[in-house]
Amino acid sequence: MTTLVVFVEHSGGNARRGSLEALGAARAAGCDCIAVLTGADAAQAAQTLGNSGAAKAVVLTGPAEHSADAVASAMAEVVSAQGADGFLAASTHHGQDLAARVAAHLDSVLFSDCTGLTSEGDSLSVQRAWLAGKVIAQLTSAAPAFCCTTRLNVFEVFEGEGSVEVSEHAISAEPKTRVVSIEAKGETKLDVKEAPVVVSGGRGMKEAEHFALIEELAAAFGDAAVGASRAVVDAGWRPHSEQVGQTGKVVAPQLYVAVGISGAIQHLAGMRTSGTIVAINKDAEAPIFKVADYGIVGDAFEVVPALAEAVRAVKAEG
Amino acid sequence: MNIIACIKRVPTTDAEVRFKADASGLETEGLPYMISFYDEIALEQAVLTKEALGGEVTALSLGPASGSKEIRECLAKGADKAVILTDDEWMSSDCRATAKRLAAAIGELDAQLVFMGRVATDRDNAAVGPMCATYLGWACVSGVIEMECGEDKGTAKVETENGIETVEFSLPAVITCNKGLNTPRYAGLKGIMAAKKKPLEEQAPAEADGQAVLSTVSAPPARPEGRIVGTGAEAVPALIDALRNEAQVL
Numbered sequence A: 001m002t003t004l005v006v007f008v009e010h011s012g013g014n015a016r017r018g019s020l021e022a023l024g025a026a027r028a029a030g031c032d033c034i035a036v037l038t039g040a041d042a043a044q045a046a047q048t049l050g051n052s053g054a055a056k057a058v059v060l061t062g063p064a065e066h067s068a069d070a071v072a073s074a075m076a077e078v079v080s081a082q083g084a085d086g087f088l089a090a091s092t093h094h095g096q097d098l099a100a101r102v103a104a105h106l107d108s109v110l111f112s113d114c115t116g117l118t119s120e121g122d123s124l125s126v127q128r129a130w131l132a133g134k135v136i137a138q139l140t141s142a143a144p145a146f147c148c149t150t151r152l153n154v155f156e157v158f159e160g161e162g163s164v165e166v167s168e169h170a171i172s173a174e175p176k177t178r179v180v181s182i183e184a185k186g187e188t189k190l191d192v193k194e195a196p197v198v199v200s201g202g203r204g205m206k207e208a209e210h211f212a213l214i215e216e217l218a219a220a221f222g223d224a225a226v227g228a229s230r231a232v233v234d235a236g237w238r239p240h241s242e243q244v245g246q247t248g249k250v251v252a253p254q255l256y257v258a259v260g261i262s263g264a265i266q267h268l269a270g271m272r273t274s275g276t277i278v279a280i281n282k283d284a285e286a287p288i289f290k291v292a293d294y295g296i297v298g299d300a301f302e303v304v305p306a307l308a309e310a311v312r313a314v315k316a317e318g
Numbered sequence B: 001m002n003i004i005a006c007i008k009r010v011p012t013t014d015a016e017v018r019f020k021a022d023a024s025g026l027e028t029e030g031l032p033y034m035i036s037f038y039d040e041i042a043l044e045q046a047v048l049t050k051e052a053l054g055g056e057v058t059a060l061s062l063g064p065a066s067g068s069k070e071i072r073e074c075l076a077k078g079a080d081k082a083v084i085l086t087d088d089e090w091m092s093s094d095c096r097a098t099a100k101r102l103a104a105a106i107g108e109l110d111a112q113l114v115f116m117g118r119v120a121t122d123r124d125n126a127a128v129g130p131m132c133a134t135y136l137g138w139a140c141v142s143g144v145i146e147m148e149c150g151e152d153k154g155t156a157k158v159e160t161e162n163g164i165e166t167v168e169f170s171l172p173a174v175i176t177c178n179k180g181l182n183t184p185r186y187a188g189l190k191g192i193m194a195a196k197k198k199p200l201e202e203q204a205p206a207e208a209d210g211q212a213v214l215s216t217v218s219a220p221p222a223r224p225e226g227r228i229v230g231t232g233a234e235a236v237p238a239l240i241d242a243l244r245n246e247a248q249v250l
């Protein structure tokens, strides 16, 4: 049986969904999971993980919890101390950064942003995208430890009932970096990578102010984040944190709505693995319609408010 | 201060890919190349840092000797010299092997500050920077959107799912650069002329020693054929119906 140490991120004592998906990915591949957590409320978040597939949880403690290098070195120690076969994290900012450092401590290759994880006998194999999703690669590892990160919104959360044995491990390495402050974003504001619904606007919105329509549609869906094409980010209408695409974020929500976006190859790279894709564009020939499941040919300024109203009506019905 | 910018040569973002008949890899012949998008930002930050603190910028690339066209571009944009660790199979060097080979060269160059891209746009590892720093035993900040740096320490901002974090780091350090950190300059005629006289050295890299084993490559599965549900605002009910009853996402 393969045992993986899985990094679980949390906020306010609740594990983040991406981390639960990483646990789910490991369980679905037949692995046992040991969660590793750090930061305030970590012990509280750890208690709940039995129901998501973790048999054990290790909480890292010590003043250097704000240092990625010190934390990573403690996580690698946990992998060794627990006799685990590898390390797994969701491909969030911290998940990806820590996994790379942990892999180096274990002198093992890292497979990033995987969309598939399967076991073949004793070994694990991953599926991941290269070259902006134009290539799907199937890989295995000859490394001493198996390390990978999982793309968000791809893997199912494991739902069960179990208890979890929680222990502590002290962070002992001398920190070389330190997070000194966090400018938190609103509690309700989801990142485009995490949100189950993403509504993105492109140059077809014509002006930054008109993104109010995109925000209104996102608000109608509820669990939604606003995304953007590079053209509008470069124009300064939206922050880079919202850019979807090859030089932005790769997203895979259940529902992706592209409004006034032409569908350039670099944009498709960031959203083509979404569950359902809707395109709203006034040009019937726009390439975005080639990947869309449903399209409306029309003016965003008429279609988007009507769609927002219809979605609100559906949600109100319950 | 010795400053390094790590530059990867990657296929252009709109390059068409072709698969080998036995799905064992990609046909690389005739692929068009460019400097990876984020590495342009890394190079610019290296040059800006040199302009502020003094020192020398080396553009360092693990890649084919024929990649010198892209590396010359870096010299034209302000790097003082370039080192190519020549490897025609650079794209299949896995992130660990690349990180170790770059770390060995960085050690030789006696650098204090190394700038890399947040992610290279071919393999999308987003791993070489933090891995390389770990092998070197250095500080590392990933995905930097704003920074200040002095002789022995600095401060950087990164955007995470939690918000914007401010991170203090000590030197030596590896910084991976995200969009927004700066606006890369264009190479002027003067730069292009000057680049011709700047040293470009080719070295043999450390052995590849790869661990990733590629089984197959394939094209992504085609998305099921979609449809236009209608035109204008009148099409909204048909879309709602499709989202509720077919796709079941509403």
Ligand SMILES: Cc1cc2nc3c(=O)[nH]c(=O)nc-3n(C[C@H](O)[C@H](O)[C@H](O)COP(=O)(O)OP(=O)(O)OC[C@H]3O[C@@H](n4cnc5c(N)ncnc54)[C@H](O)[C@@H]3O)c2cc1C
Pocket: A201, A202, A203, A204, A205, A228, A229, A230, A231, A232, A243, A244, A245, A246, A247, A248, A249, A259, A260, A261, A262, A263, A264, A265, A266, A267, A270, A280, A281, A282, A283, A286, A298, A299, A300, A301, B013, B037
């Ligand atoms: C190295 C590199 C990296 C890149 N990375 C990215 C990336 O990460 N993400 C990304 O998005 N792009 C990226 N690009 C840019 C990409 O090539 C396109 O230029 C960009 O995606 C275009 O943005 P857009 O679709 O918003 O604008 P446009 O291509 O200008 O399209 C606007 C669309 O809006 C439609 N429209 C206009 N008015 C209306 C209206 N009233 N109602 C409805 N529709 C309307 C038009 O028909 C058109 O289809 C990259 C390019 C390069 C070279």
Ligand SMILES: Nc1ncnc2c1ncn2[C@@H]1O[C@H](COP(=O)(O)O)[C@@H](O)[C@H]1O
Pocket: B006, B007, B008, B009, B036, B038, B039, B042, B060, B061, B062, B063, B090, B095, B098, B102, B115, B116, B117, B118, B119, B120, B121, B123, B124, B125, B126, B127, B128, B129
């Ligand atoms: N072959 C290479 N030569 C030089 N730098 C590289 C190479 N591969 C990766 N890098 C650096 O590491 C960064 C991240 O790459 P990756 O982890 O592969 O996404 C790149 O943006 C480069 O700065």
